[in-house]
């Protein structure tokens with residue numbers, strides 16, 4: 350369970366079970382729900398996370414994914430932790446692979462562009478000096 354604490358600045362010690370929210374700095378902090386002790390800081394603004402508080406408790410959207418630390422993945426809904434499927438190591442690796450491929454494609458496209466320019470200059474030189 351989490352309860353909301355509206356703060357201006359985060360305290361030195363982040364207590365577990367408390368979702369700290371600084372509206373001033375548009376940041377939130379809480380200890381990871383899995384108990385690993387990691388402090389997760391999230392930006393709270395229209396582009397990132399939203400926090401709502403009503404009589405049921407505090408709700409944080411979208412889901413928190415502590416990838417690469419403990420891989421915990423969950424929602425906080427009405428103060429309760431709703432566990433979501435963990436991304437399997439294979440799924441995480443596949444995601445990384447896709448990113449690598451994108452990067453490689455990007456660079457190979459750049460390289461071919463460089464090659465084309467070189468060829469063009471090469472041809473030009475031939476025409477001038479040939």
Ligand SMILES: [Zn+2]
Pocket residue numbers: 381382383384385386387415418419420421
């Ligand atoms: Zn954790």
